[in-house]
Amino acid sequence: MPFLTLRGDPYSRGRQHGEALSTAIHASLSRLKRSSTNGAWSRAERLAGHSWLQLEDLAPDIAAEIKGIAEGSEISLLYAYLLSGFEFLETTPPGGCTTVAVTDGKEAVVAQNWDAPPGTEQELAMLLHQDKDYGVAMVASPGTLGWVGMNWAGLALVTNDLIVDTAMQGIPSLVVRRLLLQERDVSGVLAKLRLADHLSGRCYLFGDANGHVAGCEISPSIGCVPLTGNQIVHTNHPITPPIAIMEDIEAVARIYPSSRERLRSANSPSLEGIADIHGLLRNTTGAPDAICKTASAREPTQTAFSVVFECRDRRASICLGRPDRGVYHAFDFAHESVV
Structure with missing residues (x-):
């Protein structure tokens, strides 16, 4: 996994990203365009153009x-914005995820297995953004704002796609993730989520350096419904009644058929430490429809990376590919400037 440190103001960091990963960005853009019809691409450009005006303000x-x-x-x-705005193309991200947030009241851990088509892991990068008053580490695809991450204050965020209702106006979830990672704690994240205009369904789990964890399921029409507790697990279907009403059950069964099996497996163990969380993420029970997922004809995706964020210690441990076959590499950010 390329490990890039991006320094300076936002524009400078973006330019460094674009120059360093230019070849991969062009390849990603070509794949995105090939996956869309001409009509859908034109519509996406119009939606992204309207959203861009809102983004410049927000x-x-x-x-x-x-x-x-x-x-x-x-x-x-506009093409750069579309790389971070899959919602404009009315496409579902190509893979489910299993997420977990755990605390003992002092230490919060937030973790995720991120599933995608085989080979996707070869296209990922770790981006470290550094500015005098800003710092965040993101696992990202080339040209995007990033999928999951942690800031220098110890706030970490992971996320799952939910197939519920959609909206015509708003900002992409990759933008929302970066906005949330400007906060210092869980309460700030929840407040910002309630104010955001969401384009599609999503679940976010997050934790902070004070030992707090929380989550939120989102439907554009219903809004934000919190998830609470010392141990929260999630996959790719709503678990709160208000959001579950909005679920497209047939689409979930077609796109994320393993979601309910993965949630049952994730809810089984009691997670009391890092070793338990690593064990959960390596769990192959029910394979191929497991937390540590294997590609199959029914659901042709597998775990592309696994990440564990230890919020108090400001540590990210990442395994590229399936964690039952790979090794976690730890990156410590405690020495970095605090947001």
Whole structure:
């Protein structure tokens, strides 16, 4: 996994990203365009154009970073925005995920197995953003704002796709993730989530350096429904009644058929430490429809990376590929500037 340190203001960091990963960004953009019809692509450009005006108002620093990515990789600004806005193309992300957030009241751990088509793991990068008053580590695909991450204050975030209702106006979830990682603690994240205009369904789990964890299921029409407790696990279907009402059950059964099996496995053990969490993420019970997932004809995705964020210690442990076959590599960020 490429490990890139991006320094300076948002535009400069975006430009460094774009220049360093230019070849991969062009390849990602080509795949995205090939996966869409001409009509769907034109519609996505219109939606992204309207959303961009909202983004410049809401988060000028993130808009500047996307401009830097576009100019560094020599693609159009709108194309750079579409790389971080799969919702504009009305496509479902190609793979489910299993997430967990655990605390003993003092130490919070947030973790995820991120599933995708085989080979996706070869396209990922770890991006470290450093500025005088900002620091965040993101696991990202080339040209995107990032999938999951942790900031220098020890706030960490993981996420699952939910297939519920959608909206015509709002900001992409990859933008929302970066906005949330500007916060210092769980309460700040929950407040910001309630104010955001969401384009599609999603579940976020998060934890902070004070030992707090929480989660939130989102439907654009219902809003944000919190998840609480010292141990929260999630897959790719809603578990709160208000959001479950909005679920497209047939689509979930077709796209994420393993979701309910994975949730049952994740709910079984009591997670009392890092070793238990690593064990959960390596769990192959029910394979191929397991937490540590194997590609199959029914669901052609597998675990592309596994990550464990230890919030108090500001440590990210990442395994590229299936964790039952790989090794976690730890990155410590406690020495970095605190947000």
